[in-house]
Amino acid sequence: SASTNIELNYTGDVEGSESFTLEAMADGNFNLSSAYSVTVTIEDKINDVLDLSTNWSGEYSASSGSAVVTLDFCKIDIDVLLFTSAGTFMGYLGAGATCTEEGSLSGLPDGDYFIVLDLFENPHQIYGATEIVPVTVTYNQDYIGTSGSFTYTGINLSSIEDYYAAATVSVSGYNYTVTAL
Secondary structure, eight states, X not given: OOOOXXXXXXXXXXXXXXXXXXXXXXXXXXXXXXXXXXXXXXXXXOOOOEEEEEEXXXXXXXXXXXEEEEEEGGGSEEEEEEEETTSOEEXXXXXXXXXXXXXXXXXXXXXXXXXXXXXXXXXXXXXXXXXXXXXEEEEEETTTTEEEEEEEOOOBXXXXXXXXXXXXXXXXXXXXXXXXX
16 A cells, blocks of 8 residues: 655646546556556636735824824725626725725626725814825735736825725636726
8 A cells, every 4th residue: 555645736827627647556566456547637726816905004294383283094994895887886895994904806797896995984184184195905816917006096184985986897707907097
């Protein structure tokens, strides 16, 4: 008797099913009571997960006479949502009270979608400052090579609570195309 381990390394390459055959063959040192052969088929493992990280950390300092006021962008609560192109809410891509929201897309039917920033709460709008709050969205799909980032600049310190469409995502099978708006 004998045993072995076979490790599969997934590359993410789309190349169809593959197989290998493992055989035991008689040698000068031993005999086999019967021939042994097994064929193993390996199905493609396609990664259809697009990971997203959304961050708006930073600050703005303004002087008023001898006083300096610093406004921390992370005090603003921005959630990240996904909508269909028809405007149907699909789910959250991050909805905590943190300055970095993490989420992912997977299993979506082919079509176009919107990544929408939900300015949920902006305690700084009362000050009237108009400094831009840059919101950077970074995305990555392991093995496939879809990755990148964009910065949405449509929100500032005096922006009101509302929805802001930041990008479109086109889905075709396991392929994603992200286009900043």
